[in-house]
Amino acid sequence: MSEVIVITSGKGGVGKTTSTANIGTGLAKLGKKVALIDTDIGLRNLDVVMGLENRIVYNLVDVVEGNCRLNQALIKDKRYPELCLLPSAQTRDKTSVTPEQMKKLTTELRESFDYILLDCPAGIEQGFKNAIAGADRALIVTTPEVSAIRDADRIIGLLEANELKRHDLIVNRLRMDMVKRGDMMSIDNVVDILAINLIGAVPDDEGIVVSTNQGEPLVGNNTLAGQAYLNICKRIKGEEVPFLDLESGTGFMNKLKNLFRRG
Amino acid sequence: MKKNVVLKSNRFGIILVMDKDASYEEIEKEVKEKFQDSVKFFKDSKIAISFEGRDLSEEEQFRLIETIEANSEVKVICIIDEDSEREKKFQEKIEEALTKQEKIKEEQKEHQEEEEKKEEEPKIPGQYYRGTLRSGQTIESTTSVIILGDVNPGAEVISNGSIIVLGSLFGKVYAGAGGDDTCFVVALEMNPVQIRIGDYLAKNAEKSVFNIKMQKKKTPMEPQIAYVEEESIYVESITKEVLNDMKKI
Structure with a gap:
């Protein structure tokens, strides 16, 4: 049974594309067949983060408009042959695709993939509506900042209104030192406000910037963020990964601290 | 210029005094001009009207009223064609019309109030x-x-x-x-x-x-x-x- 998952946030710059690249690669690492779709038409960059830009011949709009077959547009990943990317068009805009067309596309992809991940554009307009149209579940990415939380909250409301009831939260770019000083909201604070299931927390990590620039997702490597993303992938698969103690908050923090020391 | 039409008014309406030798066309033209000139004065008032000084056929009367209404915002409520007891009749007619309107207004108001009440006291608290x-x-x-x-x-x-x-x-x-x-x-x-x-x-x-x-x-x-x-x-x-x-x- 394949699953279509949309990765969304409302606010821009919180890490949707980075999360999509890492979760997609992570699921492929765990032996799943994965298709990534960049729905951010006009602001294409999932291909860059995946390091696949030079392989693009056809794109999402070409498929939808029938200029090419779906298989022609799907780009095989250079590391995992079971991982494919359907890039977005850079020269078009969000109105080039309709929600119905996206539904049809995801239905077609279900036949050959275990997971279809949709990288949603920022905002709540046409691009967002396209991205959520064919999705079974959503991963909402937020940072522990009031503006990102506010937008995530709005997104959750809109997802619920669109009958997309399965959604989990990723708290991204967490800085433990700031949380400890009381200068940043903790995971507990964020979960408290948004009141949805937490599927993972990713610490702020310089390694992310490096990996993004090099087009090599860091999921599963020895960095904190790499481990955090791999844990998210396992949880998406339904595995019970030892989870942070949300009640006290200290369990997770100590764990992170230990990891820092090791590094 | 000789005036063919003179407007006189009392509390409730207007008396149109016409020259008995003037032709209907002349009268209509002058009525039109007079009402056009005094649009601001009459505004959207409701008046009763009576014709004096010259016999007009029923058709001519209606045409004149049409002319008045077309060239001003005045509404002619009724025509009174007997000189005697004119004012009294004016008064009766106007008052009748006004009270009718007030009644309607009051009924509407009551209706509205009832509806508002309904909104204020819904069945679900x-x-x-x-x-x-x-x-x-x-x-x-x-x-x-x-x-x-x-x-x-x-x-x-x-x-x-x-x-x-x-x-x-x-x-x-x-x-x-x-x-x-x-x-x-x-x-x-x-x-x-x-x-x-x-x-x-x-x-x-x-x-x-x-x-x-x-x-x-x-x-x-x-x-x-x-x-x-x-x-x-x-x-x-x-x-x-x-x-x-x-x-x-």
């Missing part, structure tokens, strides 16, 4: 909402509202009655939106960004949910009530004393 009210979502109700869930930053609750939040209140609330300042707001965690009760408004001193969350670490949360007393909104923990005090309002 309150509205219930289960779930978290998220940013961008709004509840508006003519009755009191009970929310089993949180009201998040960016969400809004507006009620003509009271608002009870069995959860955390961070959004904007407006109780007694009809102007009733005996309404109140209750929340298990009271931190609305702005609170309005009747004509009163209070702002949260904390600028954002971040500050609130950081503050909360220090002070445990407890159910609180917001109400109007002495021209301002008070927020207090719910105790028997407070509830007893409130009964006196």
